[in-house]
Amino acid sequence: MGGSSGNYNSSSDGIIVLKGGTYYITYHVNLKEDKSIGVRLLIDGSPLLKSSIPKGDAKSSYSGTVIVNIPPGSKISLQLYDATESVELLEMNEGQGASLTILKVS
16 A cells, blocks of 8 residues: 555555545455454554444454544554454455545545
């Protein structure tokens, strides 16, 4: 992942929002096998609680959507947490391992 537009700048460890405002954010995580993990968004390294899917029943697919105000210069990233064993994302030839969509709505 890498690139930029008028609203963001991306790198391998997150996306930096250049223009503050209200954003619609959605994420999808697809694992090679069922695992019991938590998934959430981080804003500048801090968990965005309303985006969190807490650890629960084992499954291979996790998704979440939020609408949130984000200050300019904030970094958005996706975190898998509370795993008690190794977790592998689907590889490119198997499908999409993880995606993060960020749309500025105002």
